[in-house]
Amino acid sequence: VQQVAVLGGDxxxxxxxxxxxxxxxxxxxxxxxxxxxxxxxxxxNDAGHAEDAVQEATLRAWRSIHQVRSSAQVKxxxxxxVANRSRSLRRARWWTVIRMxxxxxxxxxxxxxxxxxxxxxxxxxxxxPEERAAIFLRFYEDMSSxxxxxxxxxxxxxxxxxxxxxxxxxxxxxxxxxL
Amino acid sequence: VNTIKDLxxxxxxxxxxxxxxxxxxxxxxxxxxxxxxxxPLDRSRKSPVVPMGRRTELAAGIAAVVLAAIVIGTFAYIRxxxxxxxxxxxxxxxxxxxxxxxxxxxxxxxxxxQRTTDGALHWRDVSPPAxxxxxxxxxxxxxxxxxxxxxxxxxxxxxxxxxxxLVVFSTADGGQTWSxxxxxxxxxxxxxxxxxxxxxxxxxLITDSGRQTLDTKSPSGIGTQPLTRAVYASNDGGxxxxxxxxxxxxxxxxxGTLAPGxxxxxxxxTSLNDGWLTWDCSNGIGSPRSExxxxxxxxxxxxPVPLPSFPSGSNYFCSTYPPVFTVSQAVLPVxxxxxxxxxxxxxxxxxxxxxxxxxxSSQQLDFVDAxxxxxxxxxxxxxxxxxxxxxxxxxxxxxxxxxxxxGVAFVDPATGFALTxxxxxxxxxxxxxxxxxxDGGQTWSxxSSVATGPAGPGFRRPSP
Numbered sequence: 001v002q003q004v005a006v007l008g009g010d011x012x013x014x015x016x017x018x019x020x021x022x023x024x025x026x027x028x029x030x031x032x033x034x035x036x037x038x039x040x041x042x043x044x045n046d047a048g049h050a051e052d053a054v055q056e057a058t059l060r061a062w063r064s065i066h067q068v069r070s071s072a073q074v075k076x077x078x079x080x081x082v083a084n085r086s087r088s089l090r091r092a093r094w095w096t097v098i099r100m101x102x103x104x105x106x107x108x109x110x111x112x113x114x115x116x117x118x119x120x121x122x123x124x125x126x127x128x129p130e131e132r133a134a135i136f137l138r139f140y141e142d143m144s145s146x147x148x149x150x151x152x153x154x155x156x157x158x159x160x161x162x163x164x165x166x167x168x169x170x171x172x173x174x175x176x177x178x179l
Numbered sequence: 180v181n182t183i184k185d186l187x188x189x190x191x192x193x194x195x196x197x198x199x200x201x202x203x204x205x206x207x208x209x210x211x212x213x214x215x216x217x218x219p220l221d222r223s224r225k226s227p228v229v230p231m232g233r234r235t236e237l238a239a240g241i242a243a244v245v246l247a248a249i250v251i252g253t254f255a256y257i258r259x260x261x262x263x264x265x266x267x268x269x270x271x272x273x274x275x276x277x278x279x280x281x282x283x284x285x286x287x288x289x290x291x292x293q294r295t296t297d298g299a300l301h302w303r304d305v306s307p308p309a310x311x312x313x314x315x316x317x318x319x320x321x322x323x324x325x326x327x328x329x330x331x332x333x334x335x336x337x338x339x340x341x342x343x344x345l346v347v348f349s350t351a352d353g354g355q356t357w358s359x360x361x362x363x364x365x366x367x368x369x370x371x372x373x374x375x376x377x378x379x380x381x382x383x384l385i386t387d388s389g390r391q392t393l394d395t396k397s398p399s400g401i402g403t404q405p406l407t408r409a410v411y412a413s414n415d416g417g418x419x420x421x422x423x424x425x426x427x428x429x430x431x432x433x434x435g436t437l438a439p440g441x442x443x444x445x446x447x448x449t450s451l452n453d454g455w456l457t458w459d460c461s462n463g464i465g466s467p468r469s470e471x472x473x474x475x476x477x478x479x480x481x482x483p484v485p486l487p488s489f490p491s492g493s494n495y496f497c498s499t500y501p502p503v504f505t506v507s508q509a510v511l512p513v514x515x516x517x518x519x520x521x522x523x524x525x526x527x528x529x530x531x532x533x534x535x536x537x538x539x540s541s542q543q544l545d546f547v548d549a550x551x552x553x554x555x556x557x558x559x560x561x562x563x564x565x566x567x568x569x570x571x572x573x574x575x576x577x578x579x580x581x582x583x584x585x586g587v588a589f590v591d592p593a594t595g596f597a598l599t600x601x602x603x604x605x606x607x608x609x610x611x612x613x614x615x616x617x618d619g620g621q622t623w624s625x626x627s628s629v630a631t632g633p634a635g636p637g638f639r640r641p642s643p
Contacts, residue, residue: 038198051200
């Protein structure tokens with residue numbers, strides 16, 4: 001760690017993490033834990049399961065960090081693992097019992113139901129987990145379509161197509177879409 | 180019509196509800212790395228200084244104690260391994276909406292393991308007793324019929340640390356009693372286990388294990404070692420296991436280098452000699468696509484199956500699922516990038532395969548034999564059926580009142596179960612319904628329909 005501090009840079013962190021340095025691994029992955037959690041939460045709609053997904057993904061990341069060639073790939077690579085762990089958890093749960101999205105606290109009164117953003121929020125909840133993940137990464141995390149594709153294990157074209165389809169379902173004005 | 184600005188605002192509000200809890204980063208990293216650690220090192224403890232004259236004496240004493248412990252431990256282990264464990268009095272069955280994996284008449288199994296004796300209306304958890312020092316990973320179930328099932332559980336020297344052994348529980352009475360077998364270890368940390376039995380006595384087990392080991396030269400005390408893959412067979416219902424083959428990624432062998440980075444998605448033997456191993460490559464690391472492997476000598480050697488090229492663009496990670504055989508015909512589903520793309524089909528016992536594209540988007544295929552399969556797909560909640568191994572698909576049922584399909588599971592060509600969901604008009608609550616068919620999916624009756632989640636303000640019962 002001391003050597004890394006002198007040399008600086010994520011490439012050195014990656015190099016050290018690849019040789020089994022836990023502290024460097026923590027410094028490399030730590031900044032991405034929060035976005036990973038939000039991605040898992042967006043896909044699973046469950047805070048507890050989101051944390052499980054991120055923890056399992058972190059363990060997998062540690063086990064396969066030697067496969068990463070450049071520090072620039074770390075975020076996309078880690079989010080790919082998180083998305084896949086979230087899918088696995090969803091499949092495992094989906095097979096047995098369907099879990100509904102958590103009930104939102106502070107629900108609007110019926111009088112507010114016409115509010116547009118509330119409608120949009122509910123429409124977001126009705127998207128498929130894959131569509132919700134794509135929308136979240138693109139418009140909340142401001143990732144490019146290519147980066148969204150890397151994280152979700154699909155091509156940039158497929159990512160754009162998925163975002164486009166989700167925007168149509170959300171009834172977002174496609175004329176100003178930022179794909 | 181909404182704007183992108185509205186969307187960003189709605190996402191911000193949504194994400195404020197899903198903010199990471201306090202201390203998440205530290206907790207996740209510490210727990211993950213603790214799970215990865217092989218054995219905690221205690222470098223602070225120093226060995227007591229022993230005078231030279233007493234060392235030989237002391238060493239002989241320690242050796243005698245260790246030998247006695249090994250003899251007693253081995254005797255106790257053999258007795259424990261073959262003695263049936265009786266589970267605690269069963270918990271009362273509960274009405275649940277669970278898709279069965281195996282059914283024989285009204286008796287069936289689902290993951291857990293859970294068991295039903297009334298046609299999937301009520302379920303009871305019949306898990307074996309948790310062994311001491313249970314660790315994460317390598318948990319799997321295999322259900323042969325209404326009564327025979329196997330469960331694997333990893334255990335370690337220290338609870339919640341990496342595994343050092345794999346316990347195989349077996350039951351022949353529907354989970355009332357469980358016997359316990361154990362496989363020899365072949366590395367630290369079991370990642371996955373795959374089981375298959377062709378009758379109550381004869382079965383196979385494949386483990387992928389060991390990516391961490393002790394390394395005193397590493398700053399963390401942990402070094403990486405290549406994956407170890409081992410194949411075992413049992414002839415006594417899972418009480419004892421014989422290693423047939425093992426390999427590592429580093430030795431360059433075919434078994435060790437199959438599907439690098441992927442996990443087994445299933446193991447299925449069609450005879451005492453012929454078995455198939457398929458791979459889940461969806462974790463996005465390692466090989467983006469990997470052919471299934473096949474053995475023709477009872478699991479001793481494995482070769483990749485020469486499939487036609489995978490059917491998607493180069494950026495997809497593709498997984499395959501265990502083939503379903505009927506004599507020499509079989510179908511083998513393939514999923515790329517999260518969607519089922521179709522099946523590989525063979526009519527010559529797997530010597531050659533052709534690809535059959537699914538003409539719509541789907542998440543899950545369910546085949547009961549090499550010809551009959553079902554899936555939800557297309558628009559709306561439409562159930563499709565194929566009778567020719569995935570060549571042609573026809574809609575057999577449109578669940579018009581439903582909004583989402585939760586899954587379909589057929590236990591024979593006539594009997595199947597499905598889960599669907601419809602939301603209440605306010606979109607915050609809904610109903611989930613479990614359906615049953617006894618005519619191959621043409622007509623369905625409701626088994627149960629329950630409100631999902633607490634009904635919040637504004638909840639209205641959906642119109643029938």
